[in-house]
Amino acid sequence: MDIGWAKALTMISILTSSNCWANDIYVNQVGDDFTLNVIQDGEDNYFQYCTNGSDSNCKDVNGNAHNRADGFASDNAVVNSGTLGDDNKVVIAHATGTGNTNINESNIGIIGDRNKVQNFFSNHSSGSHSYSNQDWGGTKETNILITGDDNYVKVDSDSYGEVFSEIEVTGDDNSVTLWQRSMNNTASIDVTNAGGPVTATIHQLGSSYQDTGLNSASITSYCTNSNGCAVNLTQY
DSSP: OHHHHHHHHHHHHHHTTOOOOOOEEEEEOOSSSEEEEEEEESSSOEEEEESSSSGGGSOOTTOOOOOTTOSOOBSSEEEEEEEESSSOEEEEEEEEOSSTTOEEEEEEEEESSSOEEEEEEEEOOOSSOOOSTTTSOSEEEEEEEEESSSOEEEEEEEOSSEEEEEEEEESSSEEEEEEEESSEEEEEEEEEOSSSOEEEEEEEEOOTTSSOOEEEEEEEEEOOOTTOOEEEEEEO
16 A cells, blocks of 8 residues: 555656646546556646546546446556646546456545545446456555645445555545445545644445455544544444
8 A cells, every 4th residue: 555655645746847737637448457647737627537438427526426336347447646726626436347356546646725536436337247256356445645725535435355545635624535345444544634624434344245344444633623623433
């Protein structure tokens, strides 16, 4: 996981010297062994990636539908996104591959205010496959680093295998929601503010077709809000 976190930091460092002004990027990807690097600089940036054939099947940052089983299976897909500016939206939707050796990974870095990030790992739809850990295994990894105010982060993963999430948000009025469901869940959340409220909600549970999973969570919250900050952790 340290390697992935270093990638998120690298995306931040690239942003400080980039002159890329492409504000709207949509990527629909089908296939294996895919790596994508995206740098955006400016205001009102939007980046959307999904392993599917059309935008209509991607789940957008407001949570508008697609089903958990949507998407083409993709093994070893890595998406690196870096954004510099305000009013940014980053939407990434992976469809997990087949077998226990596949990897799907997102590394997201943002500097700016009023940011929205959603990273989603779904089970691919392959018709009449059996529900076994051989079908939906592998590793799902998320690394997010945001500096700014009014940030919204949502990470959602539902699959067999292992799930790793490391999220660091610095600024005021932040909200982080993490939902992990797999056989082995690991989360590290660091939320820092300088006066505004902060909310962090983490849910971890066993895989959909197993009763229990291995859950591990580390939560750091630095809060100067006189009304306090909410941190909720549920594991089962």
